[in-house]
Amino acid sequence: MSDNQIDFTDRVVVVTGGGNGLGKCYAMEFAKRGAKVVVNDLGGTGTGAGADQIVAQKVVSEIQAMGGTAVANSDSVLEGDKVVQTALDAFGRVDAVVNNAGFLRDGSFHKMTEADWDLVLKVHLYGSFAVTRAAWPYMRDQGFGRVVMTASGAGIYGNFGQANYAAAKLGLHGLAQTLAHEGRAKGILVNTIAPVAASRLTSTVMPPEVLEGLKPEYVSPLVLLLCSENHTETGQLFEVGGGWIARIRWQQSNGARFDSDEGFSAEELSARWDEVQNFDSAQTPSDISSTLQAVGENIGVKIGVAPQ
Ligand SMILES: NC(=O)c1ccc[n+]([C@@H]2O[C@H](COP(=O)([O-])OP(=O)(O)OC[C@H]3O[C@@H](n4cnc5c(N)ncnc54)[C@H](O)[C@@H]3O)[C@@H](O)[C@H]2O)c1
Structure with a gap:
């Protein structure tokens, strides 16, 4: 076994x-590397209608047929405590949660119904909250945990017709960044991926020759790595698909500084707008302290962050 071999023997992954x-690809790959897997799936359509217990059970049967260990859970992710309870009942612990469940209810903002907004926010953002929140105390107690959130390019950059989805997806990165701070001291790492892959969600919007190059198997290595014992980084965001993996981070422009005693007008700000837009010596802050430091320097006061 090489030094960087990734193995999940005795680990329980939801x-x-x-x-x-x-999600099916992740479940299979975790099982191949020895994990005990909880395959959660409500089994509804790509727009979140209906439910079918067979969907999760079929993947469990496939895992068992290749000699792996898995149990099915067919609850909605909104019932995160039940999902995690399945892991505890079957395997006695939970080491990693991959928040991946979701569906789309696309439509331009002026036509979007409140139901479409709510359902999409619920399944992605509230669902990831519910499952992670249920697993969190167990991860804290055992001093080990791995959580992956699933965002989307639509959340990072915005995408026409996906206001609900984009809001939920970037919300997940915000959640992950905070949980990364809160979990670090307890050995819990929380990272976010924005994947692109062939699935029933993309099969209607991409041609077959593109889908052919977007195998879920090109996303799963990143998910496995982020959930492994070997990994040490947290709070990061990655774009991944088609064999390409890149990290995304925030950039802060040089910024314009005004005298905080004298104040300044909108016109004065307008006259120096190029400084706000100038990224020549941009910073790449990774926590809120850097922003507070810049603000504090401008008003001549050291601003501390809240106690951790
Ligand atoms: N495929 C892509 O290119 C792409 C791009 C960006 C983000 N994503 C995200 O990746 C994740 C997986 O997407 P996919 O493309 O594999 O879609 P998919 O439809 O093939 O799989 C999603 C699964 O989630 C399940 N699900 C839906 N609601 C649920 C609920 N309430 N509780 C439990 N299970 C539920 C569905 O039954 C389905 O099996 C999603 O979060 C999606 O938003 C995918």
Whole structure:
């Protein structure tokens, strides 16, 4: 076994939305590397209608047929305590949660119904909250945990017709960054991926020759790495698909500084707008202290962050 061999023997991994697409691929790959896997899937349609217990069970049967260990859970991720209870009942612990379940209710903002907004926010943001929140105390107690959130390019950059989805998806990165701070001292790492892969969600919007190059198997290595014992970084965001993996981070422009005693007008700000837009010596802050430091320097006061 090489030094960087990734092995999940004796680890219990919950994969939400593990019945199809990316989640199914993750569940299979974790099982191949010895994990005991909870395959959660409500089994509804790509727009979140209906439910079917067979969907999770079929993946469990496939894992068992290749000699792996898995149990099915068919609850909605909104019932995160039940999902995690399945892991505890079957395997006695939970080491990693891959928050992957979700569906789309696309439509331009002026036509978006409140139901479409709510349902998409619920499944992605509230669902990831519910499952992670249920697993969190166990991860804290054992001093080990790995959480992966699933964002989207639509959340990072915005995408026409996906206001609900984009809001939920970037919300997940915000959640992950905070949980990264809160979990670090307890050995819990929380990272976010924004994948691109062939699945029933993308099969209607991309041609077959593109889908052919977007195998879920090109996303799963990143998820496995982020959930492994070997990994040490937390709070990071990655774009991944088609064999390409890149990290995304925030950039802060040089910024314009005004005398905080004298104040300044909108016109004065307008006259120096190029400084706000100038990234020549941009910073790449990784926590809120750097922002508070810049603000504090400008008013001549050291601003501390809240106690951790
Ligand atoms: N495929 C892509 O290119 C892409 C791009 C960006 C983000 N994503 C995200 O990746 C994740 C997986 O997407 P996919 O493309 O594999 O889609 P998919 O439809 O193949 O799989 C999603 C699974 O989630 C399940 N699910 C839906 N609601 C659920 C609920 N309430 N509780 C439990 N399970 C539920 C579905 O039954 C389905 O099996 C999603 O979060 C999606 O938003 C995918």
